[in-house]
Amino acid sequence: MDGFEDMIFGRPEVMEDRPTHFCPGCGHGITQRLIGEVIDELGIQERAVCVASIGCTVTAYAYFKVDGLESAHGRAPAVATAIKRVRPELFPFTLQGDGDLASIGTAEIVHAAARGEKITVIFANNATYGMTGGQLAPTTLIGMYSASTTGGRTVEQSGYPIRMSEMLATLDGPSYITRVSLHNPANVRKARKAIELAFRAQLAGLGLSFVEVLSMCPINWKVEPVKARQWMADNMIPQFPLGEFKCIPEVEALKKAVKG
Amino acid sequence: MPERTLMGGNIAIAEGAILAGCGAYFGYPITPQNDLLEHMAKRMPEEDRIFLQTESELAAINMVYGAAAAGFRSMTSTSSPGFSLQQEGISYMAGSEIPAVIANIMRAGPGLGNIGGAQGDYMQCTRGGGHGDYYLITLAPSSVQDMMDFTMLAFELADKYRNPVLVMADGFLGQVVESVVIRDRVKKLPEKRWAITGAAGRPKNIINSFEMNPMDHPARIKLILQKFERMQRNEVRYEGLNLEDADIVLVAYGSVARSAMTAMQEARLHKIKVGLLRPITVLPFPYQPLSDLAGRGCKFVAAEMSGGQMVEDVRIAVGNRNEVKLVNSWGGVPLTADEIFEAIDLLA
Numbered sequence: 297m298d299g300f301e302d303m304i305f306g307r308p309e310v311m312e313d314r315p316t317h318f319c320p321g322c323g324h325g326i327t328q329r330l331i332g333e334v335i336d337e338l339g340i341q342e343r344a345v346c347v348a349s350i351g352c353t354v355t356a357y358a359y360f361k362v363d364g365l366e367s368a369h370g371r372a373p374a375v376a377t378a379i380k381r382v383r384p385e386l387f388p389f390t391l392q393g394d395g396d397l398a399s400i401g402t403a404e405i406v407h408a409a410a411r412g413e414k415i416t417v418i419f420a421n422n423a424t425y426g427m428t429g430g431q432l433a434p435t436t437l438i439g440m441y442s443a444s445t446t447g448g449r450t451v452e453q454s455g456y457p458i459r460m461s462e463m464l465a466t467l468d469g470p471s472y473i474t475r476v477s478l479h480n481p482a483n484v485r486k487a488r489k490a491i492e493l494a495f496r497a498q499l500a501g502l503g504l505s506f507v508e509v510l511s512m513c514p515i516n517w518k519v520e521p522v523k524a525r526q527w528m529a530d531n532m533i534p535q536f537p538l539g540e541f542k543c544i545p546e547v548e549a550l551k552k553a554v555k556g
Numbered sequence: 557m558p559e560r561t562l563m564g565g566n567i568a569i570a571e572g573a574i575l576a577g578c579g580a581y582f583g584y585p586i587t588p589q590n591d592l593l594e595h596m597a598k599r600m601p602e603e604d605r606i607f608l609q610t611e612s613e614l615a616a617i618n619m620v621y622g623a624a625a626a627g628f629r630s631m632t633s634t635s636s637p638g639f640s641l642q643q644e645g646i647s648y649m650a651g652s653e654i655p656a657v658i659a660n661i662m663r664a665g666p667g668l669g670n671i672g673g674a675q676g677d678y679m680q681c682t683r684g685g686g687h688g689d690y691y692l693i694t695l696a697p698s699s700v701q702d703m704m705d706f707t708m709l710a711f712e713l714a715d716k717y718r719n720p721v722l723v724m725a726d727g728f729l730g731q732v733v734e735s736v737v738i739r740d741r742v743k744k745l746p747e748k749r750w751a752i753t754g755a756a757g758r759p760k761n762i763i764n765s766f767e768m769n770p771m772d773h774p775a776r777i778k779l780i781l782q783k784f785e786r787m788q789r790n791e792v793r794y795e796g797l798n799l800e801d802a803d804i805v806l807v808a809y810g811s812v813a814r815s816a817m818t819a820m821q822e823a824r825l826h827k828i829k830v831g832l833l834r835p836i837t838v839l840p841f842p843y844q845p846l847s848d849l850a851g852r853g854c855k856f857v858a859a860e861m862s863g864g865q866m867v868e869d870v871r872i873a874v875g876n877r878n879e880v881k882l883v884n885s886w887g888g889v890p891l892t893a894d895e896i897f898e899a900i901d902l903l904a
Contacts, residue, residue, distance in 0.1 A: 342756035357762050363752045365625050365763035368648050371618035374610070378622030378630075379752060381606050382580050386626070386754050404618070407611035 308332030310341045310361050317355060321521025323478045323511025324352055327420055328359055330488045331389070334495050335362070337555060343387040345379055347372045349401075351393035352426045370401025373408035376415040387498060389416040394433035395425045398460050405464065412469030412503030416494050419460060419506065421475075422513035423532060430516030434458045437535055441518060457535055461508045465541035471502035473542040477510040479529040483538075489554050496550045505547075510536055559738040565703045566592040566730040569633065569659050569723065572707030574599060577742045578657070579628035580606040582619040586638045587671045588727035589661040593633065613638035617645030617658070624649070624656045625763045627751030629711050633659035635727070636677050637668065639685075646720050647686030650780065651765025653750075655714035657707065659723040661730045664888035672888020673727030675810055678865035681724050682839040689777050691784040693791055694722040694839040696809040700734035706836075708739060713791065715746050717783050724838065726861065728811045728890060793836035794845060798824070802831030804900055805849050807870050808859040809835045811890070816859050818893035819900060828904045838866065846873035855903055856880040859896050861889075879903065 307313065311332040318325045335344055346364035348356040349372040357364025363386075367375040372390035379388045397405050397419050408415065424442060425431040431444040435457050439448045461475045472494055476487040487509055494505035510532050514524035563571065570592050573581065581600055583593040593609065600607035606623065610616040616632045623630040634642060639660045649656055662677050664670035681694045693713050695706040703725060710721040750761055767773045798820065799805065808816035813834045823830040833849070835842050846856070855878050858867035867882045874880050883899035885891040 343754045345752055345754070354766070355768060357760075357764070358768065361755065361760055363755050363761045365622075365752060366648070366652065366766060367621075368618060368644055371614065371645070374615040374618035375622035375625075377608075378580065378582065378606075378619035379626045381608065382623045382626050382628045382630075383753065386752070403611055404615055407615065 308336045310335045312359055312361060314359070316359060318352065319515045321512050321514040321524045322352070323422060323509065323513070324420060326478050326484060327418065327487070327509050327511060328356065328391070330484070330491050331418065332360065333488060334492045335360070337492065338495055338499065340387050340495070340499070343385060345386050345388040347376045347379070347388055347390040349390060349392040349396040351396050353391040353393060353420065354427065356391045370396050370399070371404055372396065373401065373404040373413070373415065373417060377408050377413045380413060380415050384414070389418060389495070391418050391420070393420050393426060394422065394435045398434040398458050406467070409464050409504045409506070410467045410469045414498055414501060414503065416498045416505045418491065419508045420511040421508050421536060422511040423457070424513050424516045426513050426516055437531060443516070459536060461506065461541045464506060470504040470506055470542055471544045472497045472505040472547045474506070474540045475508040475510065475536060475538050477528065477533060477538055478512065479510070479525040492554050493547065493550060496553060497547050500546065500550060502544065502546055508536070560735055561738065562733055563700055563736045564591065564731060564733050565700045565725065566661065567595050568700045568703035568736055569707045569725070570595040570599060571738070572704035573631055573657070573711070574603055575739055575741050576708040576711040577629050577745050578605065578631050578711065580620070580623035580630040581632065582608050582610050582616040582623070583632050584610050584613045584616050584634065584638060586613070586635045588663055588673070588730050589633050589635050589659070592659070592661070592730070613641040614645070617642040620656045621645055621649050621654055624654045625752050627748040627753060629715070629745065631657040631659065633661065635661045635663045636665050639677060639680070643686035646692070647688050647690065648765055649720045650690035650692065651688060652763050653718040654720070654763065655718050656720040657710040657714055657723060658720055659707065659725065662724065662726045664886065670888030671727060673729065673811060673861065673890065674886065674888055675726055675812065675861040676863065676865070676886065677724070678838065678860070678862055681722050682841070690780055691787065691839060692720050692722050693717070693787055693837060694724050696724050696835060696838050697729060698810055698813040698834060700732060701736045703729065704736055704739065708742070717787065719783060724810070726810050788840040791837055792840045792842050792844070794842040795834040795836060796845065797832040797834070799831035799833060799849065801829050802849070802854055803829045804831070804857060804903055805846070805854045806830060806832045806857050806859060806896065806900070807835070807846065807866070808832065809838060809866065812859050812861055815891055815893040816896055819896035822893065822897050823900050828900060830900055841869045843869070843873040846870060850874040850877045854878060857883055857896070857899050857903060859883050859891060859899070861885050861891050
């Protein structure tokens with residue numbers, strides 16, 4: 297077809313030609329696409345292993361043409377650890393949500409990070425439990441509606457949200473910890489660069505690389521999809537500031553290789 | 557001349573795993589199997605294999621799953637409270653058709669309990685333990701040689717059925733030191749085309765216990781149930797001693813089988829015709845041979861270190877036909893040959 301010889305944008309090669317199951321306005325579709333772009337860019341389709349977790353990422357392995365497996369709630373970092381230790385040539389990455397990583401799985405992520413396991417963790421923070429219908433998450437904001445705190449989260453009942461990136465950055469094991477957001481195209485580009493850098497860190501044999509992605513969940517926030525991104529920027533960024541929390545010199549040196 | 561040496565029970569499990577080609581061991585300290593973990597910490601790196609002490613039993617079982625999914629023979633060892641934590645991970649492996657070996661060196665429960673040996677996890681081991689429809693072949697060693705041999709057998713059966721297999725021992729057996737023959741190393745491990753090895757030159761492999769379409773789930777469960785039927789047909793193992801003319805049959809496994817043997821010999825000196833049926837697989841349980849003995853008119857004494865768990869399987873086999881007496885100890889206290897003999901004496 298004329299004019300279509302130079303395809304400059306399309307589905308990443310590593311992504312399956314199938315519709316996803318995500319809700320309108322969900323951030324997961326964007327994050328997973330960015331991961332797909334990075335896998336293509338780095339040429340690691342044959343080595344990548346998608347460790348899906350419990351939540352809306354439970355079907356992640358259905359969307360990538362890479363080996364993939366299920367993991368129990370919170371345990372993905374342990375599963376990825378074992379795969380990397382027995383087959384260090386492979387490239388395991390986990391995709392986890394708030395409940396999986398910041399609630400039931402805090403021990404597993406902390407210890408994988410402390411040991412400096414050479415895996416990559418992508419943490420989708422949407423301040424709620426998406427799959428199960430929007431209950432309280434460890435990242436839910438004070439005053440924010442949730443299905444199990446319908447009057448809004450209170451400090452007296454549920455304490456304070458957890459900033460995982462900052463917490464993990466106190467450990468010596470990780471090589472790269474950053475928080476990015478999907479609220480507008482400029483930040484989506486930054487998110488892509490962060491994911492690529494995190495993947496490059498693993499390829500360089502460095503310690504655990506971690507990207508926390510502030511992500512939309514309009515259905516459970518009870519915010520219209522078109523308004524969700526702005527809502528996220530206005531409400532979540534003050535609680536979860538964007539930026540790098542750890543970047544060892546060896547990762548710093550990889551930045552010049554990152555596209556865009 | 558095969559090499560023979562003195563070895564502790566827990567150590568024999570570790571060495572058996574190495575002989576069987578176990579490529580990855582993940583474990584967490586818990587009494588009474590800490591020596592197993594420590595031995596693996598030293599030996600696995602010597603064999604150029606993976607060892608990791610994990611942050612919990614939860615992490616350990618999930619690492620076993622990961623390494624096994626990547627195609628390696630993989631195991632963990634623990635004791636009862638840790639075994640409880642691992643039920644979820646075991647259920648996931650059974651549901652995902654992942655082979656693995658889990659050694660449970662039982663101690664007294666429930667709760668924190670006691671570090672003394674016990675057999676109180678029998679139901680947990682043989683009636684699932686974790687959620688959902690699945691069954692694990694459960695091997696019950698009675699000697700240090702068994703600890704080595706059954707661990708090797710466990711890896712073989714795990715790969716044969718693509719299912720986790722349990723080695724169910726107790727704290728006393730873990731510490732006993734006996735003479736063992738060192739078996740030959742397994743030379744060739746089975747190929748695992750389903751494993752996570754990187755999708756190079758082949759379609760991707762997916763390991764899961766879940767179906768996107770719920771209507772596809774019953775077919776998965778049917779596979780598991782068919783596995784169980786095959787296990788029941790092909791994998792029953794037991795040892796029978798003096799059963800040919802026995803009037804009373806002792807049923808005991810693990811370290812209790814040792815006391816039962818002494819009680820049997822004592823009974824025979826008293827001219828009581830006692831035999832011993834020692835299950836080697838408590839799942840699949842040897843119902844048929846026990847039923848045949850019941851048909852012959854035998855009475856039964858089930859001996860175990862629990863409140864009474866294996867005895868229920870004996871009663872299933874025997875039905876209402878003949879008497880089944882339970883003699884037991886609990887709380888981490890061993891069951892002695894004298895106590896078993898008393899029970900025989902009362903029945904005779």
